[in-house]
Amino acid sequence: MIDHAASAPVVQLSGVSKSFRPTTPGSSVVQALSGIDLTIRKGEFVSFIGPSGCGKSTLLRVIGDLTPTTEGTVTVNGKPAERARRDRDYGMVFQAPVLFDWRSVQKNVELPLEITGVPAGERAARAKAMLDLVELADFTDHQPWQLSGGMQQRVAIARALALDPAILLMDEPFGALDEMTRERMNLELLRIWERTGTTVIFVTHSIPEAVFLSTRVVVMSARPGRITEIVDVDLPHRRDVETRELERYFELVTRVREALRRGEGNPGTAGQARVRAEGLSA
């Protein structure tokens, strides 16, 4: 097992806040994130979990420099997030596969390599290797719409890994899949994580998924979005179907669930605020 506490920090967030301007006159500024401090080390698998509107996707976007912070600093590989994005340190996977219908599966995976100017031969070889990694080597010439939802998401993962990114950012990547496919994709992702050694930051609203996959689970609460607790997942490093039956697994699931409930504790206009924040992050 890698000692994550000792490995180099990859992502350092300090005092990160993010507020959205009111979209309609009269509505108030929405505080999406407030006072976030977090360090993620090389090779970690960190999940962000929390209720809708807690800013977990916003936090992911802030790390990936897809949205600017209002306050605080984001340091990735020792440089500002914007620089890290320009250096192509990120691989991004969304809830929707976002594959392009006008490209074959192979050409979809080649897209980031085209943008970075990798020569055609090398591009094809690299894309093939990535598709092999996600076990879709037989589908290189298919069109995206000919694949099932789980397969499409595997193509998206292959594409995200094509540039060998330091950090894989995943925004509820399996949220649209059925439970069976989702569990299989979880195992698949762990296998890929093990083989590539990439740092993974994973947004989910599934407690079992977060516990099963992660080395650490970051529990967030809404209004304003902040970290309420970080749960260290001390399950065996190598996880399989039986991990889900370990007593320790259930204890950790319960711990995360309780942390989530504590974060929800505030009474009052929580529902209203959540709807507003969701509207903005959508």
Place this chain on the structure above:
Amino acid sequence: MTDVAPAAQVLRGPSILDRVREWIPAAVLFVGILTAWELAVRVFSIQQFILPRPLAILDQWNLHGTELTAAASYTLVEVLMGLAIGVIGGLVVGVATARFAGFRDAIMPFAVAVNSIPIIAFAPVFNNLFGLDKPLSKAMVAAALCFFPVMINTVRGLLSAPAPAIELMRSYAAPDREIFLKVRVPAAVPYVFTALRVSATLATIGAVIGEYFGAPKISLGQYIVTYTSYLNFERAWAAIVYACAMGIGLYVLVVIAERVLAPWAADRSLSAG
């Protein structure tokens, strides 16, 4: 992994024989209507200036084929000129409109409004403007009709790429030019083809109607006007059939081009037009 893709089986699509079979009902209906028409005119002794028989119209092709083909060619040149001007203009202005948000806010409501007025009403004005006996005046009517659908659909298509697709490109630090060429343009292609299909029909209408208000005798529009006034409806109808064939032919060409250039989007084009 073994999750199967049921869609993979539809990959090859229907065979040519299946395609032919698909068209049988339409073909039967078409022949049936022509037969019923022919019989109705004979049985009820309808005068030719009210409704000529299909076979009598077909006969005009034997009697005046050369003349009709010459008239159709003259009009076809106007249609193609108009399509070229309208489509290229629509594409250029559409790209510029999509590119500059300020320009877009100013021009889009105007474009949508103009698109819903009867532009064809300007046909006599265009005749004065660009020369009654010049093909350009009819081409400009056709161009004006095509311009707005092409422009509006170009803008909508270029802006149709979903937000995550743009975010994905940004996560690769892709320059704007790459986002435009690799995401926005391909996403716009099906929208543009939809506009082109409409334009193929509109350009034909524009040219023929433009000719009604004055054009050389050799044009299809004037041919129809002339023989209608002579009450020679069989001959007028023959010219109308030519105009119909032109519209349908151009439409089919656009559909074929779409299947070749944008196969990912072309599946519904003939049925849903």
